[in-house]
Amino acid sequence: MNSLDFDIHIASLERQLVDVKGFALPLGRISVLFGESGIGKTLIARAIYGLLDPEEFSVIINGERYEKYLTKHETVEIRENGFFVFQEPSSHLNPLLPLGVQLREGDLAGGSDDTGLLKELWRSDPTAGKGEDGKKVEDLLAVFPKPYRPSGGEKQRMFLAMALKKIDLMVQSGRLNRQSVFIFDEPTGSLDNYFRDIFLSLLFHRFERHKFTTLLITHDYSMVGEITRRHERLLDHISFKEIRLQNEKLVLKNFQPQVYLGWLQEQKEYPVKEAPPRRNQPLCRVESGAEIFGQQLIISKDRSGTEESPLEIVPGTMTYLKAPSGTGKTTLVKLMMGLLPAEKLRLTLEDVQLTERTRRKYWQNHIWGKKMTMVFQHADEALNPRSTVAETFEGLPSRKRVTPPDIRQILGELFEIEINDDFLRRRVDALSGGQKQRLNLLRGLSLNTDILILDEPLNGLDFESATKVLAMLREQQQGGKAILVISHNEEIFDALVSKGSVYYLHSKM
């Protein structure tokens, strides 16, 4: 047997969620599965691993009812001889047990020293201004995973450590083989590229010695660049696949890394021509040193953060703000939008000085949706799930009422499907994650404000949608808009943004 093959049908009480035929997991290989978020990748993986609740979902796998699938010998083996890394580690860690205990629970009991593995995953970035040392890792083992401690990235690395430890333990006991299935669901969603690359190295290093079956689910296409650059020798053992929604059906296709790499090269070779600024001074300027929750946000133009610099957002320019996860990038842009109460803020918007004392009414009447808008990173949370697609465009500050033909025109920019009345009446919570993200972006872009702040604009998008979004941003930029982007897709935005417009954020207590 060369692969585990599945025909999977999943439905909830209300609607069909997944219907995919011929989903294959090649044994002894790494399958990297791309696809926009909310399309059903997680459901498929959980169904295969036997993690869905038959009470909640109607699941049929290879023509069998799920209850029967769950009791099959093969399914039990998959669960016993593998590991599933959940997308949201926060909700899957026991808040009543210290992390160190959880790292030695059940199948993970044994092994001499956990800290060695953790130290590798917590290795500090020598090029960054600050880092985490080994001592901190040992402290972390005594921590109970409460909602805000440790950080999302740390919890994710803890889960990855569990998976890697299980691999090591299975190697020690001689049980690791081609049939061992390890599923990583968005394993690097809360990690910046530095820690993502460390994890990939640790995983591939183990795979190189003992070939086991791995499914890596992600929508981070820049992983392709990292794999082809640093793990080229393993390319023969890696399959890149993309799952897409075509005519309301899920279709699994091979994804050619060259498509992404070629596109990236194009961006590097043909950098965006920046439109001439309408004025010499920036539209928006934020001084470094804004304070919130006792934390100071330092902006600099160098990665190490030694020289502070104001963040300037200039018309016709795309500005890129970089920082490791949890530093406060979203907090800074929320301060700029007047959404959070800063303790110290110096912001100049055109000629107007805005501080922490500026009244909310001023933001409402003059800034929000008029001069400046922000597209939030999680479309799931940024859109009202109970609104319809058409209602998402209602209430925006526009001189004329937005009509269905207007909405169709706006949506046509990023949706390749036919935008009929049914689609306009569809509720946001019935859209896939990628569709939500496109809708989220289009709502922001339709406002036509001078300044556009985009927090992780490529979150949850498939490659085709991401390229379309970036083309739209380029168009906006060339039309004279000032764009500020926050993204962990460094590889992509480094190719798009000129070096002079890249800023780094650091925080200090």
Added chain:
Amino acid sequence: MTNSGFFSSSLYKQKHWLWLGVWLIGLACLAGWDALFLNQPAFKLIQTAFANTLVAGVLVVLLSLGMGWIVGVCLHFLESRSRPWYLGVTFILNIIRSIPQIVGILLGYVVLTILIEHEVLRNQFAQLAWMAFTISLFVFLEVVDLVRERITHFSKLDFFQAMLCCGVKEHRIINREILWKNSRAHLLHKMISIFGTAIFLQCTIDFIVSVGLSTDVSLSNFPVTLGSLLSKLDSKQDILSVGRAFFDLTDARALLFEHLQGISITFLIVFTLLSVYKISNGLVRRYNL
């Protein structure tokens, strides 16, 4: 799974619909039984009492929803825009909150008595509306609390801030996006429980005031309700016969044929409250409230 199997399984999972059906079927069965075995004047009296009780209950629900929604939203805006007004309104609401519901509603009935004595409220619907207003004055705070809680919860979420950033007016986000689109199930659940509370309070108060509130005005001047009907002597005797039936089984048969008035009223009150409780619980489960 067959269609009928799927239907029954979905109905089982959506218990609010199941219990609404049970309630309606129960009422239909009772109406059929009473039509056959209860004397016509008593049957008509029960129908009127049930209709009046339902109307009063529905009025309480509507008044509470309206007052709760308006006051809840106003408090939200006052909190950030005018601290003195916010504190003043909160103080008044807290005074209402501190009065026990039964005592407050009794006071309302005293006022109703005075209004009837002075022939200000002659129309039966107006009297029912006053009763409903009195009850809703002491239960609408539950809606205010719910509205405030929903607004506070959603104000912390990204979608509230994202809409603000897009220039959508705050009152629109609160009224339309938060309360109308995202809180209907919660409000409906609250309305159902208020409906049950209203029926319970009304029956209790009617029973309490059955002794009369003045020499000129007594329960007989008020619109007939299930509570007032229950407090009549013959209904009380019917209920007492339930106790006797436990000791003498020959009396059990008489319950269904000879003591129907009291038994029907009791059944209507208890069964309606039970069904409302179950419907409300079903909604909580269905929508994870």
